[in-house]
Amino acid sequence: MTKRGSSDDLNLKLRARRLLWSMGYYCPLEVDLTHYDYPDTKLKRWSLTDIDVLGIKFENDLSFKTIIVDCKGGDESSPNRIFWLRGVMDFFGADEGYFIKKQIHEHGRSIAPRLRIRTIDSRGLEKLEQQLSLDKIKLDLMDEKKFLENRSLWGIVVPKNGKPTPDQLKVKKVYQYLQYLYWFIEEYRNIQNIIDRFQLVANILTPLEKRDKYLVYVGFIRFSLSLLKTANVVVSKNILEVPEQVKQYVFGGPFFLREREHFIEMLNKISEKKIGLEPAYFNDLLEIINRLVKYSQFAKHVPRYLEAVMLEHFLGSKTSLQEIFGNDYSVDSIVLSKQIGELFLKATGLNNTFLSELMSL
């Protein structure tokens, strides 16, 4: 895991998240960027850096914008860091960058716009927070203690000088996927791989265990994000052919799809039981993506709704979604979120009570 920085950085990260949240972004924090290589007979992961705050916002047509925020409390040279941020944006495929630092040198500010980066110093951030009335946001996004508590729920716990159990090693693979691979591999592979990883640990995870519940929520929100990105591809290519477009996308495009179908054809010649390329939950997947496309103006809010449900639960807060979202509150977005939840639980085989907070809305 990448080193997470000072408490000054954390305060800036939480403020940056609140700023992006107020503008309609879904905002995971501390996203690890890694690179994989295959030098010998084992995959090797190299940690590169972490994105302090990631912002993803969907529009009514499900196109989306990605923002990367870099928060710095220290004295590092602004121009150096700004060029570094531009590199991270290119690597990740982000549309825009925010560089937030206590003080920013003038020459840093002058080069940033050419690199599609906004520069915000402490005073500028305070001004924005006042103008946008960020203190009136009902979802408590600024509780550092709770944030650190939630962060500590991430990962398996192995006693000092002990070894992880076989079950823990299986669960560790889910953490590794969500933390590293999810952001690294081709996006089209995420839906199937998330389901597969959770299927393998469905009988190990228990909803009574806070740590397990947190893992399931994070995985579920990532899953919903990937569904929306799939729906975006459908809308952008041919909104009238949802099943065909979904199938092509989920299997990597027309050539990969053909190769995979051919592989299955060959496999069927040596297998007694006939098998299909599509996983068992594929029809349910088509159905939900069809709904996301059809009700895109409500679907675009889903990751934010799920993040709010998760944060409220783990913050132990009782603020309602109506209060949190105000004029943006939509029953349709909740219905879609629950339908995605049903698909996720059914496909993974996870206990139905894992998402009880969402399902009881």
Place this chain on the structure above:
Amino acid sequence: MLDKARAILACVRSGQHYAAGRPINYPRRILETLRDYKRFRRSHPDLKIQYGALVAKQIGIPIEGPSGRFNFQVNDTPENMKAFDVALEMLAIGEAPSARVDLNAQKLLLQPSSYTGAITTRASVAKSMKRSKTTQIRIIEELIKIARGIIHD
């Protein structure tokens, strides 16, 4: 199942009769340790060669430890555990032939390529052994996952 049990027993027997260093004195204890604890208590330089034949049968894999020593990690599946039970049964029959007279089993165990055969026959035994139904299904399932794009890291 029987194929796996025979292969397990052949490996233990090779350590009993053809060990490079100290031979195995208590084969039953070896089998029970692997069945119950899924690995040996201590690593040993010969384990990779001695138990390498079990890798292809998906019974387990040698794990390299310090100083060129190896342990052997058993895949904890119901089928493998059953195979260890059967190997222990076979061992019991071999130790006390009069105790359990099973003509079919004796015929099978006393074939030239059975576990009592010389170590040089082990490679041909491994080749001629067919994979169990469960193993075949598992392989097909893995192939389907590869076809669908599931990552194996």
